Amino acid sequence: MTVGLEHFLIVSAVLFVLGLYAMLSRRNAIAVLMGIELILNAANINFIAFTRYGAVNMNGQMSAVFVIVIAAAEAAVALAIVLNIYKNFHSVSVPDVDKLRD
Amino acid sequence: MHQLILLSLIILGLPLVSFLLIIFNQKRLQRNAHLIAVPILAFALVLALYIAYEKLKMPGTLNFSFEWIKFGIVPGIGPLAITSGVMIDNLTAIMLVVVTLISFLVHLFSSEYMKGDIRYARYYAYLGIFTFSMLGIVIGNNLFALYIFWELVGFSSYALISHWYEKPAPQLAAKKAFIVNRVGDVGMWTGLMIVWANFHTFDFKAIFERISAGLPPSFSLLGLSPEATLTAAGILIFCGAIGKSAQFPLHVWLPDAMEGPTPVSALIHAATMVAAGVYLTARIFPILTGDAMLVVACVGGFTSFLAASIALTQNDIKKVLAYSTVSQLGYMIMAMGVGAFSAGFFHLTTHAMFKACLFLGSGSVIHAMHHSLHHLHDHHTDPQDMRNMGGMLKKMPITGWTFIVATLAISGIPLTSGFMSKDEILSGAAAYGTLQGGIARALPIIGFGVALMTAFYMWRQVFMVFFGKPRNEKIYEHVHESPKAMTAPLIMLAVLSLWFWYGANPIDPANGWFMKKWVPTVAQIIPASTAPRFGAAEVSMHTAAVQPRIDEVQAHTCVPENPMTAQVEAHELMPHQEVLEQKTKDVAGMGMLISVFVALTGITLAWFMYLKNTTLADNLARTFRPLYNFSLNKWYIDEFYEYAVVGTFMLIARSCGWFDTHVVDGAVNGVGKVTVAFSYIVGWFDKYVVDGLVNLSAGVTQFFGMMFRSVQTGKVQTYMVWTLACIVILFVVVRFVFAAQ
DSSP, X not given: OOOOHHHHHHHHHHHHHHHHHHHHHOXXXXXXXXXXXXXXXXXXXXXXXXXXXXXXXXXXXXXXXXXXXXXXXXXHHHHHHXXXXXXXHSOOBGGGOOTTOO | OOHHHHHXXXXXXXXXXXXXXXXXXXXXXXXXXXXHHHHHHHHHHHHHHHHHHHHTTSOSOEEEEEEEEEEEEETTTEEEEEEEEEEEOHHHHHHHHHHHHHHHHHHHHHHHHTTTOTTHHHHHHHHHHHHHHHHHHHHBSBHHHHHHHXXXXXXXXXXXXXXXXXXXXXXXXXXXXXXXXXXXXXXXXXXXXXXXXXHSOOBHXXXXXXXXXXXXXXXXXXXXOHHHHHHHHHHHHHHHHHHHTTOTTSOTHHHHGGGSOHHHHHIIIIISHHHHHHHHHHHTGGGOOHHHHHHHHHHHHHHHHHHHHHHTTOOBHHHHHHHHHHHHHHHHHHHHHTTOHHHHHHHHHHHHXXXXXXXXXXXXXXXXXXXXXXXXXXXXXXXXXXGGOOOHHHHOHHHHHHHHHHHHHHHTOTTBHHHHHHHHHHHHHHHHHHHHOGGGGHHHHXXXXXXXXXXHHHHHHHHHHHSSSOSOHHHHHTOOOOOHHHHHHHHHHHHHXXXXXXXXXXXXXXGSHIIXXXXXXXXXXXXXXXXXXXXXXXXXXHHHHHHHHHHHHHHHTOOOOOTTSOOOOOOOOOHHHHHHHHHHHHHHHHHHHHHHHHHHHHHHHHHIIIIIOTHHHHHHHHHTHHHHHHHHTGGGHHHHHIIIIIHHHHHHHHHHHHIIIIIIHHHHHHHHHHHHHHHHHHHHIIIIIIHHHHHHHHHHHHHHHHHHHTTOOOOHHHHHHHHHHHHHHHHHHHHHHHHHO
């Protein structure tokens, strides 16, 4: 079977959905961050796929590099936030952080 | 206006002046009111005597009328007015003398009898207003004025009976007198209305003229024929006389009226006021149909019997005289009913004299008894009970002998005035009874029977009071004759009870000047179809004999032309009246013998039972206990009235009270309860429906609030889910909206 563009897109979609699911349903804050990473990586796969099968240029790969850097920065910041949350709430469970409800 | 008319108005006004002067100065006159009243009455008496002297010389009637209440032009009738005025005929002239004389003597008597009384001045004032009212009755020339003064006299009687109003008995007696009187007045007023509705006049002369001209077919009461209506009118007006003159069934007030002072009883309830009924009957005599006459005669006859039977057993000196008065009034009314007009009025005059003498005499005795009991500090013995008296003649000779003379008069012993008048009545009743037949045949029997009873109970009284052994020695010791102011009237009245004032011959009153010249029987003017049906043969026989007499009558009644006097036409007597007169003459001799016999029988019986064999009375009473009680308790008529009449009204009053308490108040309470119930419903509505709605809206808001609040979980992941959902929806919408375009 020849691997075409659609296979890459389906994989990235599946990854995206899984990441989304992880993001929305996991109790642990770190797990939520993992979900975010998955989503970002799914987006990356999408970019690379279009570089290989789409227009003849380097845009896709360039974007992927940027995404990786931003993902790393964002992960650092997010972990810093989680650390602060832990300091204040003494728990990393996302449902426990509901002080903004009335 | 004729001089005599003016004088009569002055006489009318004098007692009124006496009343006004005294009533406004009661405090000042508390001991001397008689100094004003007695001279005024004396002056009135002198004027009355002058009027009588002048009038009795002249024939015809003096009349003065004026329009009193003008109604203007009434549609359907024309100019309408009530006229009033003064009329003086022989009847009036004699009544003026009777009233002023008795009133004057009573005024004089009272100055001693009522001395020291708690309300001396008020007493004299009301005597004055009474005299004024009575005089008004006798000089009026129309039924309306008569009715007004009729009521005034009733009021005066009420005021005088209740003179000692701190006691309950006089209060009740006065009320009874007035109310019973008013019952009679209802009939009288109805009769007056029949007259007015058909003739639009109350004037006697005018009424007689209209009726003698013939009854119009429109003269009808509730569809009765004109003749029947005339009978009804006569009987109804007579009802007033039933009330005023104490005839059965309205006689019950007179014995109770004895609660008033004795001079009042003499004036009002013996001589004058009760005579007003007889006077009224005399005035309407011309229009009494045969049927009405029979009713009048039977009422009078029955009353005289009823009262005489009660008087037989009474022990109070005044009650005997009261029932005697009712009985004698029955005689007078019966006389009017049987057509013996002259005899009836004659008896009114003689009765006024001797009855006043008897009452004032009893007053003298009571006065003496009072003094004696006061002396003995006895406040329980009844000074009026004859069983405490006896042998008074020796101690009170003037009182005693005048009383005896008056008793001779009432018993009908010759040489007295009473004999003359009573005898004429009995002859008239015998004549009527024979001619009329039927129930009227009982009338002369009743008449003679009552004469026997009258002689009996009057001499019973005389023997019990003035003769025999005194029944109470202690009281007898302190009794003494009364002062001159009290004995002088007695002497005067006793003298007036003798025969020679009324005719020369003591045993032939019909030819004496009183009955023949002064007050002959007046002609009736009833339609011939309503006249009493005396035997036709007798009528035709006497019509033939009558003709020369008619001419004689007309020759004697030629009147002087005087435009100031309105003369009543001299009618000749109707055929039935002629027949009656002749028959009366026929039976007069026999009647006289029977009446003297009957009177002597009565006196002898009384002498036997009360002087000779004093235990016989008690034995008889014991043997015939039921009859005795029936008489002593006035035939239980008062008890019957209490049960039937008063009871009925109490029942009605109680029913109205029940209605008011249960139905009317029930309705009011019911409305209240309905309002309360309604308010409960409204309350429920307010609580559950209105408040419910309010709560409902609040609940809805709360529900939605809760619902929307659930969005705000504070959880980041929830927000992300929502965001995702909205993005998807947005994507779908945009995709398909753009696809549609």
